[in-house]
Amino acid sequence: MSYIEFKNVDKYFGKQHVLKNLNLSVEKGQFVTLLGASGCGKSTLLRTLAGLTSINSGSIFLGGEDITYKSPNKRNIGMIFQQYSLFPTMNVYNNVSFGLRMRKMNKDQIFSLVSNAIKMVNLEGSEKKYPSQLSGGEQQRVALARCIVTQPKVLLLDEPFSAIDAKLRKSLQSRIKEIHKELGMTSIFVTHDQDEAMTMSDYIYLMNNGVIEQGANPLELYSRPATLFAAGFIGDYNILDGKDFSEIIGNGYYKSKVAFRPEMILASREPFDLSEESVRFSGVISDMIPQGSIIRYHVKAGKTKLIVDVLFNKEEFFDINEQVYFEIAKDHIMQF
Template identity: 70%
Template sequence: MAYIEIHNVEKYYGKQHVLKNLSLSVEKGKFVTLLGASGCGKSTLLRILAGLTSIDSGAIYLGEEDITHLSPNKRNIGMIFQQYSLFPTMTVYDNVAFGLKMRKMNKAQIRSMVSEAIKMVNLEGSEKKYPSQLSGGEQQRVALARCIVTRPKVLLLDEPFSAIDAKLRKSLQSKIKEIHKELGMTSIFVTHDQDEAMVMSDYIYLLNSGVIEQEGTPIELYSKPRTIFAAEFIGDYNIIDGNFLSNITGKNFTCKKIAFRPELVKICKQPLYQHVDSIYFSGVIIDIVLQGNIVRYHVMVDKTKIKVDILSSQECLYNIGDNVYLSLQMSNIIQYAE
C-alpha cells in the first residue's frame, strides 16, 4: 500500500460535481504535483487531504490509517497556502514557533527547532521582524519554515508561488525541493503551470474537470501525452488534422488528429533529402517569437499554422516571409483517434 491512498472520492458543491470518483496514490518521500487549469479540482483535493474540506463519498488513507473523517489537527499534515496566512502582529520567530507552542513543547526545544527551520529557509537575522517588514518571497519562506518546523507527515503546497515574480519563483522552487530532499518529506504540490510541474515533480497527476486525465513522470507526460487535452496542456504540441497531413505529404494517416512537438520539426531554406521514415512539407514564415534561448517560428502550411522551435543564435536564421522546407520523422508523430 502506498503512503497516501485516495479511493473513489466524490465531491459536490451544490450541483457542481468537482471530483468524480477520483483515486490516486503517493509513495512516501516523493514530490507529487496535481496539475490542471483553474476549476479542475486540484485545490479542492488538497484541502480534502488536509481535512479542511469534507468529501461526499470515498476514503483517504495516510500510512495505512483511515483519516477520512479525522480532524485537521490530528492528521499531522502541513499546508502552505497562496496567501501565506502569517499572523501580522507576531514576529518571524513567533510565527514559526506558533505550532510548537500549541503542542506545549518546552522553550529550549522550541528555540532549537525554530532556529533550525529559519536557517533552512535562509532567514537568519530576520527573527524579530514582522510580516509587514518582509518581501513577498520572505513571507513565503516564513510560511514554509512555520510548516516544516513541526515535521509534518505530509507537506501540501497550494500554488505557493502565484504572487511571486519569475526570478524569485525559481529560487523558491529550488529551496522547497532542497528542503523536501533534506527532510525526506512527502510533498504534494498544486499548480496550473506545466513548466513548474516539470521542474518540481517526481510524479504528476494531470486533472481535467474532476478526473485524472493522465498520470506519470514528467518525461512520460511530456513525451507521450495520451489524449489531445494532455498534448495541448503539457507540451504545446502542434495538433493538426490527419486528413490534412495526408493530403500535403502523400502519407496515409487514418487517424483524426496528429500531434508533434515544435522542437522535433526540422526547418531549412532548401528542399531536404527525403527518407522513407519521414514526412516533408513546405510553407511560409508568418511570425517569429523569441522565447529565451529558443526561437519559435510560425510557419503557414496551406492555411494551417505549424510551430517550429530551434535554438537561438546571434544571427537570425530566417525572416518573416521566407519560404521554408520542413521535415518530421514518423516516429515523432502521435496519432489520436478522437
C-alpha cells in the same frame, strides 16, 4: 499500499461535481505535482487531504491509516497557502513556533527547533519582525519554516509562488526542493504552471475537470502525452486534424487528430530526402519570434498554421515569407 491513497473520491459543491471517482497514489518521499487549469479540482483535492474540505464518498489513506473523517488538527499535515496566511499578530519566531506551542513542547526544545527552521529558510535576524514588515518572499519562507518545524507527514503547497516575482520564485522553488530532499519529506504541490511542475516534480498528475487525465514523470508527460488534453496542456504541441495533416504531407493517411512537438520538426531551405521513417511538407514563414536559445517560427502550410522551434543559430535565419522545407519522424507524431 502507497503512502497516500485516494480511493474513489467524489466531491460535490452543490450540483457541481468537482472530484469524479478519483483514484490517486503518492509514494513516501516523492515530490508530486497536481497540475491543471483553474477550476479543475486540484486545490479541492489538496484540501480534502488536509481535512479542510470533506468528501461525499470514497476514502483517503495516509501512511496506511484511513484519515477520511479525521479532523485537520489531528492529521499532522503542513500546508502552505498562496496568500502566506501568517498570523499577523505574531512575530516571525512566534509564527514558526505556533505548532510546537500548541503541542505544549518545552521552551528549550521549541527554541532549538525554531532556530533550526529559521536558519533553513535563511531568515536569521528576522525573528522579532512582524509579517507586515516582511516582503512576500520572506513571508512565504516564514510559512515554510512554520510548516517544516512540526515535521509533518506531508507538506502541501497550494500555488505558493503565484504572488511572487519570477526571479524570487526560482530561488524559492529550488530552496523548497532542497529542503524536501534534506528532510526526506513527502510533498504535494498544486500549480497551473507547467514549467513550474516540470522543474519541481518527481511525478505529475495532470487534472482536468475533476479527473486525473494522466499521471507520469515529467519527461514522460512531456514526450508522451496520453490524451489530446494532455498534449494541449503540456508544452505547445501542434494539434491538427488528421485530414488537414494528410493534405499538407501529400502522402500517408492520418485520421482524427495528430499532435507533434514544435522542436521535433526539422527545417531546411533544401527539400529533404525521401525516407520511410519520416514525413515531409513545405510551408511559408509567417512570423519569427526569438525565445532565447530557440527561435519560434509560425508557418503556413496550405491552409494549416503550425509552429516550428529551431535552435538559435546566428548564421542561419529564415526570412518572413520564405518557402521552407520541413521533416518530422513518424515516431514523433501522436494520434488521438
